[in-house]
Amino acid sequence: xxxxxxxxxxxxxxxxxxxxxxxxxxxxxxxxxxxxxxxxxxxxxxxxxxxxxxxxxxxxxxxxxxxxxxxxxxxxxxxxxxxxxxxxxxxxxxxxxxxxxxxxxxxxxxxxxxxxxxxxxxxxxxxxxxxxxxxxxxxxxxxxxxxxxxxxxxxxxxxxxxxxxxxxxxxxxxxxxxxxxxxxxxxxxxx
Amino acid sequence: xxxxxxxxxxxxxxxxxxxxxxxxxxxxxxxxxxxxxxxxxxxxxxxxxxxxxxxxxxxxxxxxxxxxxxxxxxxxxx
Numbered sequence: 001x002x003x004x005x006x007x008x009x010x011x012x013x014x015x016x017x018x019x020x021x022x023x024x025x026x027x028x029x030x031x032x033x034x035x036x037x038x039x040x041x042x043x044x045x046x047x048x049x050x051x052x053x054x055x056x057x058x059x060x061x062x063x064x065x066x067x068x069x070x071x072x073x074x075x076x077x078x079x080x081x082x083x084x085x086x087x088x089x090x091x092x093x094x095x096x097x098x099x100x101x102x103x104x105x106x107x108x109x110x111x112x113x114x115x116x117x118x119x120x121x122x123x124x125x126x127x128x129x130x131x132x133x134x135x136x137x138x139x140x141x142x143x144x145x146x147x148x149x150x151x152x153x154x155x156x157x158x159x160x161x162x163x164x165x166x167x168x169x170x171x172x173x174x175x176x177x178x179x180x181x182x183x184x185x186x187x188x189x190x191x
Numbered sequence: 192x193x194x195x196x197x198x199x200x201x202x203x204x205x206x207x208x209x210x211x212x213x214x215x216x217x218x219x220x221x222x223x224x225x226x227x228x229x230x231x232x233x234x235x236x237x238x239x240x241x242x243x244x245x246x247x248x249x250x251x252x253x254x255x256x257x258x259x260x261x262x263x264x265x266x267x268x269x
Contacts, residue, residue: 018210023240085212112234113211121199129207129236129244136205136244142195169195 012036012055012067013100013111013161015086016044020073029100029108035067041074049074054081056156058149066149066161068098086157089115097160101126101143109141109166113158120146120164141166204228204252207241214245221258226251 012035014028025044036042041049050071058066072078081087090096095117101110110126120143128139146164208214211233218230227250234244 018212021210026242027235085210085215089211089215110234110236112232114232116231118232121196123193124196124199127198127236129205129234136198138198 011065011106012069013098014042014044014050014069014071016050016071017073017079018085020076022046022048027111029102029106029111031106035065036069042069042071044071053078054155056151056153058156058158058161059152060147060149064149066163068157068161070157081155084157086113089113090157090159093117095159096157097162098158099146099162099164101141101164101166103141103166103168117159119148119160119162122146122164125169126166140168142169203231204247204254204256206245206247206258208233208243208245209240210243214243217245218247221247221251228252 011029011031014030014036016025016027021044024046025048028044036052036055038052038055040052042052044050051074052069053072054070056068056070058068060066070084086096093115096113096115097117097119099112099114099120100108101120102108122143122145125138125140125142127136129136143164144167146162149161149163151159206214206217208217214230214233218228221228228247229249230245231248232244232246234246235242236244
């Protein structure tokens with residue numbers, strides 16, 4: 001399924017070595033006017049700086065580009081490419097895709113590497129996980145569509161990237177009013 | 192607007208981890224124990240330290256399995 005999702009190109013998804021990432025740092029989807037270049041230094045949520053070690057381009061049918069930037073903590077030894085988790089997984093599972101779930105403002109809600117090549121399930125709620133109770137439950141956000149970016153770089157680490165659009169599902173007018181103060185005001189003025 | 196459907200995630204065995212790399216190490220460890228478990232996805236569901244889920248399927252997949260409570264450096268590298 002293809003859904004035309006407006007994105008501000010170029011956009012990039014930053015991936016960092018999981019062994020050196022600490023709490024407060026996460027993989028990030030960033031909408032910017034300039035995609036990062038190898039050697040650029042960026043933050044992943046904290047004051048520590050990460051250096052871009054590789055940038056891979058993916059393109060949608062209409063030519064819109066999405067970039068994946070691999071990062072290493074500044075002044076640390078970079079793992080050889082052959083040891084990267086994503087490189088090894090793509091060799092084992094060539095259909096591996098990266099699924100990104102963002103809202104209408106571009107904020108990333110979830111991401112997932114899928115080693116079976118499965119695209120986001122449109123029309124379904126996203127699930128959420130509580131690490132303390134180890135329980136998974138349905139969230140209030142659901143996937144309304146997605147668009148696909150295909151790798152154009154032979155060194156890319158995913159076969160495809162699916163960028164899904166998520167919306168919050170508001171079950172009743174009462175629920176909707178919580179997120180829409182204007183509606184509450186209108187109700188009060190015109191009983 | 193029709194109501195969204197429940198999450199489209201089959202019942203799988205899942206464990207929390209700090210990174211997809213650790214999910215790969217879990218898979219290697221399970222295989223070393225003779226378990227038929229294949230890592231199929233590593234969704235990132237939150238921003239905490241244990242923000243990644245490792246989803247496994249296979250003959251030995253058990254949604255209630257509690258093979259360990261935490262994954263530590265002692266679990267080894269690839």
